[in-house]
Amino acid sequence: MSLACDTCPVRDRAACAVLEEDQRDELAKAGRTRTLSKGETLFTAGESLAACATLKKGALKITSTDIDGRERILSLVHPSGFIGEMFGPYMRHDVVALGDAELCVFSGPDFQRAIERYPRLGQALLRRTQEDLFASRELLALTGNASAETRVAGALVSFARAASDSPCHLATRFDLPLSRGELADMLGLTIETVSRMLTRFEREGAIRRTGKRGIELIDPALLPLS
Amino acid sequence: MSLACDTCPVRDRAACAVLEEDQRDELAKAGRTRTLSKGETLFTAGESLAACATLKKGALKITSTDIDGRERILSLVHPSGFIGEMFGPYMRHDVVALGDAELCVFSGPDFQRAIERYPRLGQALLRRTQEDLFASRELLALTGNASAETRVAGALVSFARAASDSPCHLATRFDLPLSRGELADMLGLTIETVSRMLTRFEREGAIRRTGKRGIELIDPALLPLS
DNA sequence: CGTCTATTTGATGGAGGTCAAAGACAGTGG
C-alpha cells in the first residue's frame, strides 16, 4: 500500500519534510503504512531485518530487556520521530507502542537508497539522530547518580516540556504518557518508589494529581531538580 | 595551519576516509590540528561556538556536571571517533582529554558546508552517530537497574573488547583507560564501591590486578554479567 | 456486585553511599 502523504499529520515536521514534493512521492512508493495497538511490538531486538519508520500518531517506547527479564526504557518516540536502524545487520532494541499508533515503515535498504539519492534526507536524519543522542545522554545524566526524588521530578519536567508547544516552556496540565511501571522502568526505580515520590510532591504542594495519569504543576519551583 | 592527512594515524578509519583524496585535502584546509594534554578541556557545555572534531590519538571523555558539581561520564571517545555538535547553537556537554590527545578540529559551519558538498561524508557521520546512540543506550541499560557488581563487570568486559582488535573477542591483558573516580562517574557509583568490586573479582579469581590500571582477565566466566 | 488490574501505603532489610583512616606510589628536595 502506498502512502497518502497529503493527509499525513506530520508532513511538515517529519524527516521527509525536507524533500521536494515529487521526491517525497517517490519515497512514499517504498513505504507502507502500519498501525499498532497498545502494547503491540513494531521491532524486536535481534530481528535480522533492518528497517526504519516515521511515527505519525501515538507514542512508542524503545526498550531493552536484561537477562532477568527486567525491562529498561531507553527512549520515547513522539509523532514525527524517526526510528532508524538502517545500517546494522539486526535490530538492537525492542520498539513497542505505548498506545494506539500509526507509522510509515520502510525497509532498511530502500531507505538507504533514498538517503543516497536525496542528500538532504540524510542530513535531516543526521540532525535528528544527534538530537536523539543528546536526549539519550540527558536521560543517562538524570538516572546516573541522582536521587529517586530528582529522577521523578526530572521526568515530570521533561514531560511538561514535551506537552507544551514551545520547548522552553512548561505545560501546567498534562497527562503522563507512561504508567507507573513504565516510568519506573525508564528511571531505574520501582513502581512503589515512583508512586511515593508523586505522593510526596503532591503533599508538598508542587503538583496535583487527577486520575491515574493527569498531572497539574502547581509550583514547579518546589520540585527538587538537580 | 593546514592538516597533514598523509601521516594521519586514523586516515583509513575516520569519517573523512569516505572522501576522495582531493575532497579530503579540500576539507583539510578548513581544519586545524589541536593537541590536548591530560585533563585539558576541548569543549565546555554552554559554549556558543558550534564545532566538531575527529580524534587522532589519545582518548576523550564526554561529561555533564550536575548542580552539586558531581560529574557524570556520558561517553568515551577513541581514536577515529567523531565529536560533533554541528547543529545546535551551543555545546551540550564538556569534552575533556583523558590523557594526551591529538585532534582535527573544524568549525560547525565549515563542517556543515562540507557535509552539503560531500553527501558521502554526511552518510558516514549518520552511521557513526547511530553507533554512538546505540553505545549511549547500552550504557543506559547497564547503569539502569543493574547491581554495582554487574556494572563494574560490564565495564571491564567493554574495555577488554575495546582493547582487542576484533570487537567480538576479549583482550586478556589491558590497561583501564579510566581512574577509579572516572570509572565511578561513568557507572553512577562511588570510588569506594568500584574499588571493592575489583577487589572482590580478584579475590574470586576472575581477574588479577597489576599496578593501578593493569587488568588481566583470568576467568571472565566468573564475572557476574547480566 | 464481583473481578481484574493499577496504584497507593506500610514495614522491613540490604546494597551501596558516606565518613574516616591507612596504604601505596611517584615526585621533590635535602
Added chain:
DNA sequence: CCACTGTCTTTGACCTCCATCAAATAGACG
C-alpha cells in the same frame, strides 16, 4: 639515599535510601 608531600587506592564502620514483600484502595469493566 631518605624523609616529605600529594594523589590515588584500598579497607573498615556505619547509616541512609530505596528495593522488596505484603496488604489495602481505587477504578475499569463485564
